[in-house]
Amino acid sequence: MEYETSADGRADLYEQLARIGKVVVHPKRIELLELLCQAERSVEALAAATGLKLSTASAHLQVMRQGRLVETRREGARVYYRAAGEEVCRFVTALGDLGRARLAEVDQIMRAIGAGSDSAERVTRAELLERARSGAVVVLDVRPAEEYAAGHIPGALSLPLEHLEARLGELDPGLEVVAYCRGPLCLLAPEAVATLRSRGLQARCLEDGLPEWRQAGLPVAAGTGTPSGGPGNARETRQGRPR
Amino acid sequence: MEYETSADGRADLYEQLARIGKVVVHPKRIELLELLCQAERSVEALAAATGLKLSTASAHLQVMRQGRLVETRREGARVYYRAAGEEVCRFVTALGDLGRARLAEVDQIMRAIGAGSDSAERVTRAELLERARSGAVVVLDVRPAEEYAAGHIPGALSLPLEHLEARLGELDPGLEVVAYCRGPLCLLAPEAVATLRSRGLQARCLEDGLPEWRQAGLPVAAGTGTPSGGPGNARETRQGRPR
């Protein structure tokens, strides 16, 4: 009946959704969002990680905040940004999936960079869970330590890629290594696996990163405690349940 | 090692993903995408449905095509656009979900327009499947006939909202009606339910629309055959499986 007002309302509706679209229209904002799905960070850290000037990074973060995809927390003079909820990470994951599915260029770039989907069959989550039960595998988190602290696969060992060569000795050469990082578009784990293999170790990548693990409803541990410190050292959190 | 080239590659990667973001940065393009997730359409039909001039609609569709989210098919002098695969619809669904979850404005608008999430408890897919088995329910597809033809819930009756009042007599007053439309942001089913209730019928909305039904891995039928024509009249297709 009131088609005129209905039409207006609907236009508003799509305008609102476009606020979200606005966040992912700029490459750097996608990059920022992906970082924030790993762990919260200060503006300075985000600017450094993405190679943006501080004021530019701040401006991008404002846009992201207007789209309600990020929230902030103040700690002293510092402001920490974080993804505004699990749905946001799910959306970023969906964007990446769509890119890999539809944009041949994405696959080409991945291959050129060295993370070609063919280079090594990845371990599925189910397979990892099964093998972890039998204990014949080391799970390696090769992301920066802060990201490990913000959340990691229970039992995983934190060994940031940058320290991998120096700390190779910590790994039992008799066990296969399964490395994971930020997700399918992240290069940390593929690089780690390449390094490990060149040293004669058995190593493979997990099929994707921590966000997907969390989104699958699997348990996530937080804190810096070393897994060898025994259970209870790290706070374990079970969120949601598998869909 | 080659951090310089790696960095370049990664920048390219996010630029590629931003091509997808570019599609959903404009309200009208989101609207177009949602329409295309229901059924393919000609440029003219899309322009009419969204209130755009033909040349403007065509320009938007070119942007969408560059982002590889739509594909075309030529039939005579006419060009039909369609969503480029199920992943695209999944992405649009994720966008809508994120909007409803994060943007209070979206909920406000929905309520103002009359599709308030409170107005009537919706029927879940599981509940519908169960009740359909016992036969005590009529499933009503209130979208335009072309969209029904392109895909609908098996056994559903096509009764476009615009013809609802005229064809009320076709409904058995003794059965509860479950109406569905394009999705959670669509108003067709809520309006249909309001009309039916004002006529004294028992009616509720399905929790969401056909795209979500399809994405849940449930069977979808195609064609215009009336369900009363018996099984085999409509081509039934099972795609994927429930996640």
Added chain:
DNA sequence: CTCATATTCCACAGATCTATGGATAACAGA
């Protein structure tokens, strides 16, 4: 209260996006 640090705000120039009318191209039918 003053200084140093971490962010945000502001103004501006250059780049990109949008809508639009008219020209051009593809196609079906007579």
Added chain:
DNA sequence: TCTGTTATCCATAGATCTGTGGAATATGAG
């Protein structure tokens, strides 16, 4: 071949977006 229909292409003017340096704010330490 000529004509009407449908869609794309093009040039353009107005709007919006980006990056930047420097000013303004907020907070904690002296």
